[in-house]
Amino acid sequence: MAKKSKTQRARASARRAKRKELQEQEVLAAEDSSSANTTEAPEKKGLFKKSEKPAETQPKASEKKPAKKQEKAKKPGFFSEVRAEMKRVTWPNRQDVIRWSGVVVGALVFFGVYVFILDNWIVTPLLLAISSLGA
Structure with a gap:
């Protein structure tokens, strides 16, 4: 395995x-x-009916605003969130970094040679041949 x-x-x-x-x-x-x-039977309500609660239990709009201000004050800042996220990152070990760096360099060399051959030995002679036809 x-x-x-x-x-x-x-x-x-x-x-x-x-x-x-x-x-x-x-x-x-x-x-x-x-x-x-055991203490209270649950209320049955229809699909589109609002539950009927006494006016005392429903919070007023003015009571909601201070709670939102308190929530904003408790939220961590951007950099503390970044720090916490960076602790969760699984970092590669030295061997993995070397291996994948080799893969990247190899791919760059391969595609560099490919573009060089395509440009100098195929495209340029074709363009010269096409331009000489008109003269």
Whole structure:
């Protein structure tokens, strides 16, 4: 069996952590719903009907604005997000960098020679032959 790369291992680890988190949330939701079902019957509502809540429980528009200001203050800045993202990057090791640098240099040499041959030995003689026909 082939050895998994760092990226594959990191993705698998992230999937396991996410799956575990979802299972924990489901357990908590099941506990909350079981306790809510024993105390109060859920309201039945139609597909397009709004739920009827008392006016006291619905937040007013003026109450929503301070909450948004608090959320903006808590958001991290651009550079802290960049730093956090750079920590998650799977960096290549020295051997991979050398190998892929060799591939890039080889491709550049190959295409440079290809364009040189195409330009000097095929296209230029054809253009000279075509231009001499008219004279």
